[in-house]
Amino acid sequence: MKDDRIDYAAVFQGLPGMVALITPDLVFADANEEFLRMSGRTREQVVGRYLFDVFPDNPNNPGATGMRNLEASLERVLATGERDAMALQPYDVQSSERPGEWEERYWSPVNAPVFGPDGRVVLLVHRVEEVTELIKARGGPDGDRTRVLEAELYTRARELQEVNERLRQAHAREREVALALQQAMxxxxxxxxxxxxxxxxxxxxxxxxxxxxxxxxxxxxxxxxxxxxxxxxxxxxxxxxxxxxxxxxxxxxxxxxxxxxxxxxxxxxxxxxxxxxxxxxxxxxxxxxxxxxxxxxxxxxxxxxxxxxxxxxxxxxxxxxxxxxxxxxxxxxxxxxxxxxxxxxxxxxxxxxxxxxxxxxxxxxxxxxxxxxxxxxxxxxxxxxxxxxxxxxxxxxxxxxxxxxxxx
The missing domain is CATH 3.60.40.10 (PPM-type phosphatase domain)
Structure with missing residues (x-):
């Protein structure tokens, strides 16, 4: 291989999957072309803006938790410096062309840290796999089986979310008890x-x-x-x-x-x-x-x-x-x-x-x-x-x- 410099900016934009870079303040630093295309957003609508201003939870759906789960995952990566793979998440994504209308989407995100010279997390890599078409496929000889798969995946995702929340609460209680014990000793x-x-x-x-x-x-x-x-x-x-x-x-x-x-x-x-x-x-x-x-x-x-x-x-x-x-x-x-x-x-x-x-x-x-x-x-x-x-x-x-x- 020739000793030519690799244009990593071009590589990032040409990645075949949805990838975005997010700051520790949860502001979009960059997003590749596939992320913009699949999310239905322009670069101006994304880069430099707060993540949950671009993708808020649907106020008309009290059961919408996708964005809250995403925020919790990103905070875990910032706190631990470890990669965090999320369960399949149902999201209500607001249409960029028709404000007030929401589209049901299914994304499978993975979040990973990027470290600076001092060892601190300076960026978050947010990679998303779009599986909406798989989940929402209808018709044909496999239509019934697809609907069963959709229901099962959605149920498993909700179950995983509930388990993660119970674990988080249990960890928080153990932390409080351990700190109290330490202070006493x-x-x-x-x-x-x-x-x-x-x-x-x-x-x-x-x-x-x-x-x-x-x-x-x-x-x-x-x-x-x-x-x-x-x-x-x-x-x-x-x-x-x-x-x-x-x-x-x-x-x-x-x-x-x-x-x-x-x-x-x-x-x-x-x-x-x-x-x-x-x-x-x-x-x-x-x-x-x-x-x-x-x-x-x-x-x-x-x-x-x-x-x-x-x-x-x-x-x-x-x-x-x-x-x-x-x-x-x-x-x-x-x-x-x-x-x-x-x-x-x-x-x-x-x-x-x-x-x-x-x-x-x-x-x-x-x-x-x-x-x-x-x-x-x-x-x-x-x-x-x-x-x-x-x-x-x-x-x-x-x-x-x-x-x-x-x-x-």
Missing amino acids: LPVPGPVGRHRPAVRYRPAVGSLNVCGDWYDLVDLPGDCVGVAVGDVVGHGLRAAGVMGLLRSALSAASRVAHGPAQALEVVDLYARSVDGAENTTVVTTRIDWETHTITYSSAGHPPPALLHTDGAVEFLDQATDPPLGARPDSVPRPQGATFFAAGDALVLYTDGLIERRREDIDVGLDRLADSLVRHRGIDPEPLADAVLLELLPPDGATDDTALVIVRL
Whole structure:
């Protein structure tokens, strides 16, 4: 094949099926010729206009749900970043030539995300298969069989819609219960010794993508404080329960262990007996204000960031081992240490803050460092708000996020 550039705009317009591009605000960015032809619309009537202004539900048909189902599908794609194939949908489509008249159409849509460089969904691909002629075929020797097929397909479509709605409601209820359980198990943010850290938790936008993350802050002997964050694999009620067990175990171990590494070794042994605890990531630190040192140990977790007053950001990544329960045998875990100066800030977080789909983790770490440096002169509370505002997607992240900032 010659090394000629492919005219993708011409390819898009020449696609044999109905395809449209929709923005996250549900506005048509483009539509190919087949989409315009089959929908009976001109380019001027579609491009740049809100999807449901172009194709509203029929106000004369209270049972019309096609457009509402389409909106729910598009919102799922935006929230999850995953492709969503819809069941066969009956639509009432207003005639472009005869306003006020509605045509019964049957479309089978599939919606898929297009990601930008930052991993966010920047466009939605809306592909539609037109099956109206198949459903509405009449006459001939197969006329009766076609009418039976039409009725069966319509019935199955309505049944699938009802099942999807019941699942959505069940997921929403489980999300509420899981969040309530998590809030009951996590410590209430408050002073630790003479210090008051800033603590934030942001749940994911997905129905069940919540409750795997936790944080913990404990007073330790001497002028010391233990700070930890962790992330359980999985979501929902099960993850919330596992999270509570591991957080409590680490909190107790930190009070009696000789350091963060030994505390993780104890919790690692415990995690082997807890179903669902395997591959949990966690990092725990011990801040000693007398010696101005931070000791730390990580079980597969993103490294804490130490923000120095001169604007340098040091990632504490010299004591990282596999997640909890990942090794068949128990072995000593590594422990690192670093010095801090008065006014520095220690930042612990979970991967929802920095990781984006199809993006190297170093990009997220650089983004965090840049945000911390820009706001290094402010107190922990506004600093936490600024970091979340800059790093989390404006429409919500697909993974929950915990963040703890301690001024040293």
